[in-house]
Amino acid sequence: MSIKFTKPYFSPDARKEILIEIEEILSSGQLMLGNNTNRFETSFADYIKTSKAVTTNSCTTALQISLMHYDVRGFEVLLPGASFITNISSVKWAGGIPVLVDIDPETLSFNLDDLKRKLTAKTKGIVWVHLTGLITPAWREIIAFAREHGLFLIEDCAHAHGASVDGIKAGSLGDVGCFSFYPTKVMTTGTGGIITTNDLALEKTARELRLFGREGGVGAVVREGNDWFMDEIRACLGYHQLKELDSALLRRREIAQYYKKKLTGIPGLSFLNIPKDNVPTWYLYTVFVAPDVDYKKLTKKLEENHGIPTKPIYLPLHQENIFRDFDNGTLSNSETTLNRSLCLPIHVEMDNYQVDQVVRALWTELLSMK
Ligand SMILES: Cc1ncc(COP(=O)(O)O)c(C=O)c1O
Structure with a gap:
């Protein structure tokens, strides 16, 4: 039998519970932003140890929402040359200027000298990628650099659900963590994403942008948002994947x-x-x-x-x-x-x-x- 490069895993017990819960979702008629979403968001925030988590339909949209929150229009955003294509695209879509920083081959993260060299008066923040699921041993230096220069620090945790350093989880080190639940990831919802943060203003922006820009996610249109939320069935999958993470x-x-x-x-x-x-x-x-x-x-x-x-x-x-x-x-x-x-x-x-x-x-x- 040939060996698969990757494969999502749902235990037999989880599958049984998921099927029962999907039946409940379908008969309830509540397909979006209901109990399953609340349960998944609360459990994920508890797991990462941030006060808030907001589900989205992908990590790419989670990144874009975060970048829109920091209003990067006309500003430079530093990101690693070794990363995923939507790290560039999300910055561009949010109106920012992506600046690629070289990596350190030992850590797969920023080369600190190059990070410092690429700082200009136009730099507004950093997208920090935990490539392959490894948090760089130089994490303290990256956080200190961002704080010293007043830069926002977005962690791209697409590979890093449950990764930690000194007992601190990825997604709680910077200002915001963006996770992916794409089928290849260590946990999946078919596809999807989540934002983790302690910043209540960012949480509010995320809840509005993911649902057409409506205030509080339901009221008047206060921003140009999009259809970027996660539905109840995927939130149900996410909760069960998290239990087995x-x-x-x-x-x-x-x-x-x-x-x-x-x-x-x-x-x-x-x-x-x-x-x-x-x-x-x-x-x-x-x-x-x-x-x-x-x-x-x-x-x-x-x-x-x-x-x-x-x-x-x-x-x-x-x-x-x-x-x-x-x-x-x-x-x-x-x-x-x-x-x-x-x-x-x-x-x-x-x-x-x-x-x-x-x-x-x-x-x-x-x-x-x-
Ligand atoms: C490092 C990194 N960031 C972001 C993404 C985008 O994730 P999504 O497919 O959930 O938008 C990926 C996808 O593989 C990734 O590897």
Whole structure:
């Protein structure tokens, strides 16, 4: 049986409860912004330890809502060169100017020197991405930099549901956290997003913007909003996924540890160094392929000879054709790190036998290429 790169997981018990609750939703006629939404938002805020959480229909809209709240029109927003395409688009849609900052290959987050270099009089804030589900060990420096210069700090937590440093969860470190529930993520609602914050003004903006800009989400139109809310069925899925999030993260952690143990010593691969107080989600399990290894040939052999799907984390943002203009000539770490990144299959239902298959395939192909 071929190995899946990723797969959403709903336990048999959760599935039974979800089906009963969906039946209740359908017969109640309340398809939006009802008890399921309230229950999910309250539970998610409790989990992240923020006072508020507001559901949306994606992380992209959560980002855009946050950027609109900070009114970035005409201002620069700093974001990593190694990230997802809508980190650029959401800034543009909110009227801001995206400025790409290079990353540190050891942390997959901002290179602090480049972050400081890119600060100008027009900089209004930062979108900080916890890429692959890892919070950078330099998190204190990023928060201090934002505070020192009066910049807003949006955490993109699309990969980081339940990730923590020093016991503090992603989504509660900055001013606002934006999460994704896209089907590949560590928890999913089919698709969807959520904003976490302690800022009541931001919460109000979010509730209005996600529902056509109506005051309090129901009254007169006070802003130009959109249809960006999450419906009751997805909120029901989200609540049940959240209940099982910690056990899902535990299994991911076991797989990651098993991979590391079995792959250590393999020629041509290197790994991220994760400090002890740092708990990643392992949304992606990523190794880095040495420059003397033919990356394309390796991934082709893994797929064709062993049925093993792999992928790089992302293409560097400025190498996407539509974003070539954002290449500011200072993104070499983003390029080398992402272009040598190899993400291996990882999901809750993967067993150690399948991990062994991936490990054996990597050993075989890397040794044959020496
Ligand atoms: C880092 C990052 N941010 C934002 C998003 C957008 O998430 P969504 O699909 O929920 O809009 C993604 C999607 O994969 C992502 O990886």
